[in-house]
Amino acid sequence: MLDIAFKDFKAKKGRTAMCIIGVMVCVLLIGTVNLVLYEMESGLKGDLGTVNGKLYFEKNGTSFPPYASIIPESLGNEVLDRSEVNHDKSTKALFAPIQGSNDTRYTMIVGVTPGKEQAFIENTTVTGKSSLVGESDNAVIMGSEAAKTYNATVGSDITVQGNQYHVIGIMKQVGTGWPLTIDSSMVMSLPHAQSVMEMPSLISTVIIIPSGSIDSAETSLQDAYPSYSIYSQNDTQKTLDDNLSQIRIFMNMISLFIFVVSVIIIMIVMMMSVKERTREIGTMRAIGTRKRSILALIIYESLILSLIGGVLGIILMSPTFSILGVLMGASDVNFLSFNIPSAIVTQVLVIVFIIGTFSGLIPAYLATRISPIDALRYE
Incomplete structure (x- = not known):
């Protein structure tokens, strides 16, 4: 099934590229937003440690x-x-x-x-x-x-x-x-x-x-x-929570919005793919391909697109965060030396997996509903 998915990507290079870029931008934004929040929490929690025991x-x-x-x-x-x-x-x-x-x-x-x-x-x-x-x-x-x-x-x-x-x-x-x-x-x-x-x-x-x-x-x-x-340290914890609560809600709302946009982008692309391949999918069904295999094919394609866009987004997170630092007034920024915390990378990869799975479900279901007879008549 994977070889069929990659053949479709090669046949529709423009659509594939646009989808990957869209996912990359969305993942980049989600990652950068979470990275900013992570850095703020890191700094404030460091101040919490400064008060510890005093x-x-x-x-x-x-x-x-x-x-x-x-x-x-x-x-x-x-x-x-x-x-x-x-x-x-x-x-x-x-x-x-x-x-x-x-x-x-x-x-x-x-x-x-x-x-x-x-x-x-x-x-x-x-x-x-x-x-x-x-x-x-x-x-x-x-x-x-x-x-x-x-x-x-x-x-x-x-x-x-x-x-x-x-x-x-x-x-x-x-x-x-x-x-x-x-x-x-x-x-x-x-x-x-x-x-x-x-x-x-x-x-x-x-x-x-x-x-x-x-x-x-x-x-x-x-x-x-x-x-x-x-x-005391307890008061510092309360200050930390008060300072971050509203920011955390705002950041999470932004991330949720970007997540929904990412799902919609890939879903639209995959629905277009299913529509364009109606005859092909119908032929596969006519020669005995199971619905489960058709379902897996569409979800594989969705996951591959999400993964490629996600990896590119993660690669670009470090220079993007550095650019943000410059815009905020930092004068000692090294665009290549900033290390992204593993927690953020893991979080983004999980989001990418969820995006790829959810965005492929509806197109995959529609693909399994294609009748071989109707598909062979499709122009």
């Missing part, structure tokens, strides 16, 4: 990153002195986003107490030095994305919004998709961050490493400071 003491109504929170530094000192807080590992912190002059993405200034950088960067691998202790006031540890934005290397001096910084370390990339806060950060001493941002005696949050149970520490601190928020 509490962020901040102003009510803020979230992560807590740049919208402004609290007195004296209050931060008070929180650090509480028994629920591991004073040696916790730190006051100032978060302040700044816009790069050569990039549309923001960089997050993160001011922390020198010697307590691990409260924010945890065990992230750092090339160069991972501590600000003993360094100059303008020393910074750069996140991977921030380093790319300012072409920073270990030991180099960079200028950001008129201020000069000395790069002592660069963190290895943490996220696998949408830039994370830690990847876009520029970690410096808290006093210098306060000076640069003109926010003396003010902080955004206290990054708390609990001295005991994280749940009991959260409850105790919330009871002691009811007018402030104790932001």
Whole structure:
């Protein structure tokens, strides 16, 4: 049956090519939409990991990153002195986003107490030095994305919004998709961050490493400071879900629409094929070909068209996503180096299989209904 299917493709090259292109475009769009959503989820889930095992003491109504929170530094000192807080590992912190002059993405200034950088960067691998202790006031540890934005290397001096910084370390990339806060950060001493941002005696949050149970520490601190928020990993998960819920619905609607269009395209082509081959199918029936074989033939053709278009769509997903990145302002795009996650490839292949099967069902059923006598009379 497969040889008959390929013979029909050769005989109707124009129709076959148009069908493959249509499926390719549809699969490309579905894959790119899902890839964008995957990258966004990856970035936000990375921020969820950044908060894991910690509490962020901040102003009510803020979230992560807590740049919208402004609290007195004296209050931060008070929180650090509480028994629920591991004073040696916790730190006051100032978060302040700044816009790069050569990039549309923001960089997050993160001011922390020198010697307590691990409260924010945890065990992230750092090339160069991972501590600000003993360094100059303008020393910074750069996140991977921030380093790319300012072409920073270990030991180099960079200028950001008129201020000069000395790069002592660069963190290895943490996220696998949408830039994370830690990847876009520029970690410096808290006093210098306060000076640069003109926010003396003010902080955004206290990054708390609990001295005991994280749940009991959260409850105790919330009871002691009811007018402030104790932001935990559960709160980050809620923020992630809230941010993605509407986007996920919108993306899924787009994917569903494209899926329906793909099914209709192949169905129309296969129905045209059945109509054009009425005499041929009738002859096959007259010489004893079973209905099941005719059904399989049409579905095979539909699946082959879907598979060819799907594979081409997957191949083109990487450069398409890179082009999308350029349009969104990315300046360091390599059109050939982006690796598509296996989960997305598997998802697209399943969609291709479903498209090929469903779009071939009706034409295949119509083919089995062709009467040999009527077919031989067909002109």
